[in-house]
Amino acid sequence: MTPDFKHTPVIDQVGIEERVARFNTRSIKKDTKLSGLKLALNMIDLTTLEGKDTEGKVKQMCYKAMHVSDDLPGLPTVAAVCVYPNHVATAKHVLKDSQVKIASVATAFPSGNSTLNIKLEDTKLAVDSGADEVDMVISRGEFLKGNYNFVFDEIATIKKACGKARLKVILETGELSTLDNVRKASDIAIHAGADFIKTSTGKIQPAATMPVTLVMLEAIKDHYLKTNVMIGMKPAGGISTAKSALQYLVMLNETLGPKWMSNEWFRFGASSLANDIVLQLGKESKGVYYSKDYISID
Amino acid sequence: MKSEFNWEYAPAPEAKDHIKLKAQYDLFINGKFVKPYSKKYFATYNPATEEKLAEVAQANSKDVDLAVASAKNAYDKVWKKMPAKERAKYIFRIARVIQERARELAVIESMDGGKPIRESRDFDVPTAANHFFYYAGWADKLEYAFPNRNPQSLGVAAQIIPWNFPLLMAAWKIAPALATGNTVVLKPAESTPLSALKLAEIIQDCDLPPGVVNIITGFGDTGAAMVAHPNVNKIAFTGSTDVGKIIQKAIAGTNKKATLELGGKAANIVFDDAPINQAVEGIVNGIFFNQGHVCCAGSRLFVQENVAAEVIQKLKARMETLIVGDPLDKNTDIGAINSKEQLDKINEYLKIGSKEGLELFQTSASVPKKGFYCKPTLFIGAAQSNRVVQEEIFGPVLTIQTFRTIEEVIEKANNIPYGLSAGVWTDKGSKIFNLTSKLRAGVIWANTYNKFDPTSPFGGYKESGFGREGGLHGLMPYLKF
Numbered sequence: 001m002t003p004d005f006k007h008t009p010v011i012d013q014v015g016i017e018e019r020v021a022r023f024n025t026r027s028i029k030k031d032t033k034l035s036g037l038k039l040a041l042n043m044i045d046l047t048t049l050e051g052k053d054t055e056g057k058v059k060q061m062c063y064k065a066m067h068v069s070d071d072l073p074g075l076p077t078v079a080a081v082c083v084y085p086n087h088v089a090t091a092k093h094v095l096k097d098s099q100v101k102i103a104s105v106a107t108a109f110p111s112g113n114s115t116l117n118i119k120l121e122d123t124k125l126a127v128d129s130g131a132d133e134v135d136m137v138i139s140r141g142e143f144l145k146g147n148y149n150f151v152f153d154e155i156a157t158i159k160k161a162c163g164k165a166r167l168k169v170i171l172e173t174g175e176l177s178t179l180d181n182v183r184k185a186s187d188i189a190i191h192a193g194a195d196f197i198k199t200s201t202g203k204i205q206p207a208a209t210m211p212v213t214l215v216m217l218e219a220i221k222d223h224y225l226k227t228n229v230m231i232g233m234k235p236a237g238g239i240s241t242a243k244s245a246l247q248y249l250v251m252l253n254e255t256l257g258p259k260w261m262s263n264e265w266f267r268f269g270a271s272s273l274a275n276d277i278v279l280q281l282g283k284e285s286k287g288v289y290y291s292k293d294y295i296s297i298d
Numbered sequence: 299m300k301s302e303f304n305w306e307y308a309p310a311p312e313a314k315d316h317i318k319l320k321a322q323y324d325l326f327i328n329g330k331f332v333k334p335y336s337k338k339y340f341a342t343y344n345p346a347t348e349e350k351l352a353e354v355a356q357a358n359s360k361d362v363d364l365a366v367a368s369a370k371n372a373y374d375k376v377w378k379k380m381p382a383k384e385r386a387k388y389i390f391r392i393a394r395v396i397q398e399r400a401r402e403l404a405v406i407e408s409m410d411g412g413k414p415i416r417e418s419r420d421f422d423v424p425t426a427a428n429h430f431f432y433y434a435g436w437a438d439k440l441e442y443a444f445p446n447r448n449p450q451s452l453g454v455a456a457q458i459i460p461w462n463f464p465l466l467m468a469a470w471k472i473a474p475a476l477a478t479g480n481t482v483v484l485k486p487a488e489s490t491p492l493s494a495l496k497l498a499e500i501i502q503d504c505d506l507p508p509g510v511v512n513i514i515t516g517f518g519d520t521g522a523a524m525v526a527h528p529n530v531n532k533i534a535f536t537g538s539t540d541v542g543k544i545i546q547k548a549i550a551g552t553n554k555k556a557t558l559e560l561g562g563k564a565a566n567i568v569f570d571d572a573p574i575n576q577a578v579e580g581i582v583n584g585i586f587f588n589q590g591h592v593c594c595a596g597s598r599l600f601v602q603e604n605v606a607a608e609v610i611q612k613l614k615a616r617m618e619t620l621i622v623g624d625p626l627d628k629n630t631d632i633g634a635i636n637s638k639e640q641l642d643k644i645n646e647y648l649k650i651g652s653k654e655g656l657e658l659f660q661t662s663a664s665v666p667k668k669g670f671y672c673k674p675t676l677f678i679g680a681a682q683s684n685r686v687v688q689e690e691i692f693g694p695v696l697t698i699q700t701f702r703t704i705e706e707v708i709e710k711a712n713n714i715p716y717g718l719s720a721g722v723w724t725d726k727g728s729k730i731f732n733l734t735s736k737l738r739a740g741v742i743w744a745n746t747y748n749k750f751d752p753t754s755p756f757g758g759y760k761e762s763g764f765g766r767e768g769g770l771h772g773l774m775p776y777l778k779f
Binding site (some may be wrong): 009010011012014015016018019025026027028029030031032033035036039218222225249253254258259261262 | 302303304305306307308309310416420571572573574575576577579580608611612619628629725745746
């Protein structure tokens with residue numbers, strides 16, 4: 001039996017914002033900063049989702065995913081690359097058996113405005129081409145209409161089509177308008193079989209914010225307390241600085257605890273974050289900032 | 299399977315090398331630091347390290363005489379006659395210098411009182427500055443605040459403040475007194491005099507006319523001499539209910555006005571339709587803010603029966619993430635208990651609660667060996683008759699009771715000699731209004747807790763005292779009409 005989504009827990013926006021402000025006063029220094037930055041790097045889904053993506057760009061990004069910065073020894077790889085389904089095969093070709101996973105967006109990304117059949121085909125293309133993870137979008141129109149069962153069924157159907165691939169469900173919180181809706185959509189996605197819940201496509205502003213992420217982390221926590229089942233979290237879009245990545249990690253650490261502090265359960269969907277982390281790690285090891293010209297932009 | 303990633307925060311201590319404390323502080327009377335007639339000094343300690351920080355003068359009744367005389371002189375000759383607009387300029391100046399020296403004041407406040415630097419930096423000092431800013435604005439608008447009532451100042455105000463928010467309480471007292479045209483003799487608590495003495499230096503730097511603000515240090519007998527002094531026109535006291543009663547007796551039969559802000563034992567009420575995760579946050583903020591040394595602390599938690607298990611489970615988990623330790627570390631959530639005496643008192647109540655058969659929960663993290671610390675504590679399964687429910691503990695100790703109906707919780711919340719504050723957590727607006735009209739408490743917070751603003755009046759019912767501080771209401775106790 002599915003829960004009654006008309007009565008999901010309520011959220012107090014002011015309380016959420018105050019809690020976030022509290023996380024942001026944490027002072028992260030020295031070893032804590034170093035280990036946090038490396039962990040954050042290891043949690044990145046290096047992303048390119050543009051209409052103008054080329055095979056060359058995807059290849060270069062995949063190389064970068066494995067060799068983030070070769071002149072800083074001991075750096076981890078990123079967690080995954082995230083591309084459109086038609087680039088999955090290319091990525092697979094470059095990444096081969098490396099630790100870096102391949103995530104593919106699917107289900108008529110980013111709007112999700114299409115029929116279930118087309119969404120299933122889209123998912124199938126991604127999975128058959130070798131994607132380890134599928135990032136789907138929910139039908140926000142149906143959700144806002146109050147058609148929660150539709151949203152639930154769609155996620156459950158896509159989940160089945162994913163087979164062994166892990167499913168990330170994008171709520172596109174920038175279109176959901178209230179934190180109460182964010183919580184409701186999180187609960188629907190979790191109950192329908194999401195392995196991860198994800199904030200945004202990156203195509204709509206605002207994308208990931210800390211308050212929205214906190215609401216989703218709390219949904220994950222509440223589910224874990226009831227069922228002992230862990231769900232992953234992926235804030236995506238808008239997180240571009242090492243400092244803000246550390247703030248997200250503080251929030252994760254103090255909300256869900258050490259169990260979630262790995263790329264199995266937490267990801268950053270970002271394109272430019274990796275380079276800022278490299279810049280900061282370079283500063284930590286060499287004592288000075290070096291010019292961004294020394295860091296490759298792929 | 300990877301092992302768990304334990305992300306302990308490295309120490310992030312706030313620097314204190316910029317702090318300059320004198321070895322010995324005299325009494326601030328008539329714009330100068332003067333030696334006490336008593337010739338006696340007493341030490342003030344850092345409760346986190348048990349180290350002596352400085353010695354401060356112990357004022358006797360002769361010193362009080364001198365302070366009151368200088369305040370009266372300043373009132374008659376200068377302050378009363380000064381145009382209100384000019385008075386306001388001085389108050390604005392104090393506010394600005396507090397802001398300029400915010401870091402210094404925050405560090406001193408944490409060193410002398412044990413509160414976490416996060417709170418002194420983000421709450422105590424900025425709110426103190428805001429009080430001066432706010433009341434500076436009222437100084438030349440009193441006739442608009444009270445139209446056709448011809449508001450007049452009273453004279454000399456004797457102000458006695460507690461150790462839990464030393465600088466902020468000084469601001470709460472001094473700012474409205476000056477704005478309304480009164481002069482002041484202020485006594486900070488004996489365990490936390492340093493920030494008030496720094497404020498004295500600031501007042502000196504601001505060129506306030508000598509005698510308008512006098513700050514003297516000492517124990518209870520100094521306060522008693524202030525209260526009893528014939529040339530004092532107004533008493534403002536924040537502290538324990540016991541001392542409040544003594545003050546009431548002492549001024550009976552005189553025409554001294556008084557404001558008393560005394561103890562509390564607030565009910566924090568969580569309904570089943572509340573945003574539970576945010577309510578848990580509010581419970582933590584309500585009782586563990588400033589180590590529970592808050593007169594309006596939400597020390598009695600009432601949870602609706604059907605969500606009690608969930609709330610308690612989440613509360614315990616949240617408490618485990620609280621960092622207890624060095625007040626000067628920027629990541630510390632809970633600092634040191636203010637004094638040995640207070641720690642002994644709290645520990646006594648922990649024994650009483652356990653003896654009464656209540657389930658005790660304390661967080662698992664260790665606390666520093668040196669210094670006065672108390673782990674965040676819950677007493678689960680409490681009842682109205684328990685002493686830990688009835689008496690003010692003034693520490694990080696929360697009692698938890700459950701309730702079934704709204705009538706029951708109103709009755710239990712009001713069934714206490716105090717009436718300072720209360721908290722209500724529900725998603726339903728009508729329930730909030732129902733409760734705010736039925737709870738007998740001066741301040742009621744809905745879906746939040748421990749929110750303060752200079753524009754908002756604060757004060758209690760019953761044994762929590764009378765008179766209001768803050769806002770427009772905070773002007774009235776310093777005026778006659």
